[in-house]
Structures are given as structure tokens and as C-alpha cells.
Ligand SMILES: [Zn+2]
């Protein structure tokens with residue numbers, strides 16, 4: 001009986017997807033037949049209580065997710081359920097819809113004219129085609145026609161799958177300081193957080209992070225905050241990144257084409273800013289380094305790869321190593337640095353062996369791509385020379401790479417670069433990459449205290 005149930009579950013997943021066509025009955029019969037043969041031949045069955053989605057002996061594994069996403073609830077151009085479906089059907093395990101200064105709660109109607117102006121004439125039709133008239137709520141006629149934006153609490157049960165796909169309530173706290181945008185994502189929140197402002201960029205970052213921390217304490221819930229797109233409007237300098245020490249995570253990659261990811265002749269790239277900030281933190285402030293997250297910051301769901309300027313989904317994500325797909329496990333692993341950021345390269349393994357002081361990784365091959373792993377470190381200032389920042393200390397080709405720290409580094413991290421571009425490049429010449437977190441600094445920091 002137990003075995004039959006599990007077979008049925010397995011089959012129903014094989015048939016899921018965006019396609020409205022039912023899975024073929026012929027395929028069902030063939031599958032059931034072969035499952036029966038397997039069961040008879042091997043006597044295979046799972047013990048009572050065993051569970052594929054939530055096993056009792058869950059081991060750590062990688063979960064893929066995007067923590068920065070917009071919908072019609074703020075300035076995105078699609079309905080939240082449609083956006084969740086985009087991610088669910090493309091192998092993501094978790095998603096945070098993070099609209100500006102709002103949580104998807106309460107009763108909210110939007111003029112259909114506004115919806116169509118945002119996403120084009122087909123937006124409502126696509127929504128109707130996927131979820132149907134029994135789900136989509138409309139009222140009024142002509143210019144008065146309006147459509148209801150569903151709160152997360154109402155639609156999450158339609159898209160979530162136990163152990164497979166999880167929605168995490170989130171917000172992009174969108175503040176300004178010194179005339180510049182200061183945006184911070186807070187994921188796994190229970191109520192919206194209004195921007196607190198500040199006399200300087202650093203004050204605004206610290207103030208908003210305190211507000212996040214206060215909510216987490218009040219709610220008794222794990223919340224993860226990360227600073228978004230520091231080079232958007234060149235708002236957050238590497239020194240700001242360093243000094244706002246309540247901040248532990250930031251976006252080393254953001255897929256929006258307008259966020260100056262690569263910097264310019266006056267401003268360092270976001271990746272170089274990461275090394276500058278982490279060097280200042282470890283060498284001068286005796287503070288923990290920042291961890292780097294990759295996100296989409298997706299707004300536009302109706303344009304196609306190759307079309308310029310749109311901020312489409314599928315460009316940046318994290319793989320988090322945790323035993324369970326729950327908000328708390330994902331958030332705790334992120335806080336501990338047990339994750340890597342990616343714009344198209346997947347890693348099978350990332351291990352920092354504390355006793356051997358060695359960072360080791362293994363790359364998941366894809367097609368004909370070849371890979372180069374760059375190990376990047378910073379070194380403290382000495383009497384003779386200033387700090388050396390973001391220095392490539394080793395590079396190697398192939399699917400495995402390792403680096404043994406000499407003891408001189410403030411930290412080391414790895415960037416893996418593919419020979420291939422990502423599926424939907426943000427800029428010309430972009431290559432798919434993965435970024436691991438800085439390691440080798442914990443002992444040093446403990447020694448300072
Ligand atoms: Zn933003």
C-alpha cells in the first residue's frame with residue numbers, strides 16, 4: 001500500500017509543468033507497469049513513515065533560490081502567481097517576492113489599463129490562460145475594469161510544494177540617503193518595514209538593519225537582510241559597505257541591467273568593492289566580512305533574451321546548503337555563509353577544511369563549457385606596504401580546484417568562470433560565473449577578541 005502511494009506521487013510530479021495538456025494515459029500505464037515489475041523483482045518498499053520529500057535522515061543538499069523579485073504589487077509587470085510559476089517550473093526551490101516597501105497582504109485592486117500598460121496587452125490573457133476565470137478576480141467594465149492582486153497568503157498554496165518549492169515573504173526596503181538609493185531586502189519577515197532614513201548612507205543602512213533585527217526579535221523568527229545593488233546610482237561605496245557592519249550580506253551580482261555591475265573608470269566593479277570592503281573590515285575594523293549573494297531583481301516577464309534593457313528573471317541566484325527546505329533552514333544557512341552565488345555555474349561541492357586550511361570545490365559540468373577557478377585573497381598592510389586587495393593567488397582549469405592558505409591571507413574566496421555566456425547575458429561578453437564565500441578569516445577574527 002505504502003509503495004503504491006509513493007509511486008502515484010512520483011508519477012504526478014512527472015506530469016506537472018506549465019503545459020495544460022494532461023500527461024498521457026499511455027505513459028501512466030507504462031510507468032505503473034515498470035514500477036510494479038521493480039517492486040516484484042526487488043521486494044523494494046519504503047518503511048512505514050519514510051518520506052521522500054521530508055526524510056527522517058535528511059542530509060545537507062543544495063537548494064536553488066532567488067531572493068530579489070518584483071511583481072505588480074510594486075513595479076514588476078506580472079501577477080505574483082505568474083512570477084512564482086516562472087521560478088517553480090524552472091528548477092528553483094525557493095523564491096522571495098520582494099516588492100518595494102510593501103508586503104503582498106490585504107485587498108488590492110489594480111486598473112486593468114495599468115496592468116496592460118506595464119506588461120503589454122497579453123498580460124491578463126496569459127494570467128487567465130494559466131489560472132482560469134474561476135481564480136482570476138475582475139470587476140467593472142471598460143475604463144473602470146480592475147483586477148485583484150492576490151495576497152501571498154491566498155496564492156502560496158497553489159504554487160508551493162513540500163520539499164520542492166517554497167515561497168518566503170520578503171520586502172525590498174527602499175530608502176534614500178544623501179540623495180542616493182539605499183535598498184535592502186529583508187526575507188522571511190512577518191510585517192512590512194518602513195524605511196527609516198538617515199543622515200548618511202551608512203546611517204540609513206544601519207538604521208534599516210536595526211529595524212529588521214528588531215522585527216526578528218519581536219517575532220522570534222529568523223530574518224535575513226541583504227544590501228542590494230551597491231553600484232545602482234553609485235550609491236553605496238566600498239567604504240560604506242565596510243563601515244555598515246550590521247550588514248552581513250550584499251549582492252555581489254544583481255541581474256538588473258541598470259545597476260553598474262562592472263563599475264566604470266571612476267568606480268570599482270561590485271566584485272572589487274567586495275574585496276575592498278572585506279579588507280577594511282578584517283584589517284581595520286576587526287569585523288566579519290560580507291557574504292555575496294546573486295539575485296535577479298527581476299521586473300520584466302514579457303520580453304525575451306536578446307531584447308535590451310529589461311530586467312528579466314533567471315540571471316542570478318544562490319544555491320544554499322541545508323537539510324530542509326524551510327525558511328528557517330534556508331535563512332540560517334545563508335547567515336552561516338553556507339551557500340554560493342551564481343550567474344550560471346553550478347558547483348557540486350564547496351568545502352573549507354579548517355584543519356588543513358584548504359578551500360576545495362568541484363564544478364558541475366554543463367555541455368561543452370570549460371571552467372577556470374580563480375582564488376582571490378587580500379593581505380593586511382605591513383610596515384613596508386599597504387594592504388593588497390583582491391589579489392588572484394592561484395588559478396586552475398578543470399572541474400576540481402583547491403587552494404591551501406599560507407596563513408598570510410586575510411581571507412580567500414573562489415570565482416569560477418565558464419567559457420560560455422549565461423543563458424540571458426546582461427552585458428556583452430558576460431560569462432557564466434559562480435562565487436564562493438570568503439573563508440579562512442574566522443580564526444583570525446577570534447584571535448582579535
Ligand atoms: Zn533596488
Ligand SMILES: [Zn+2]
Pocket residue numbers: 068069070172297
Ligand atoms: Zn529590486
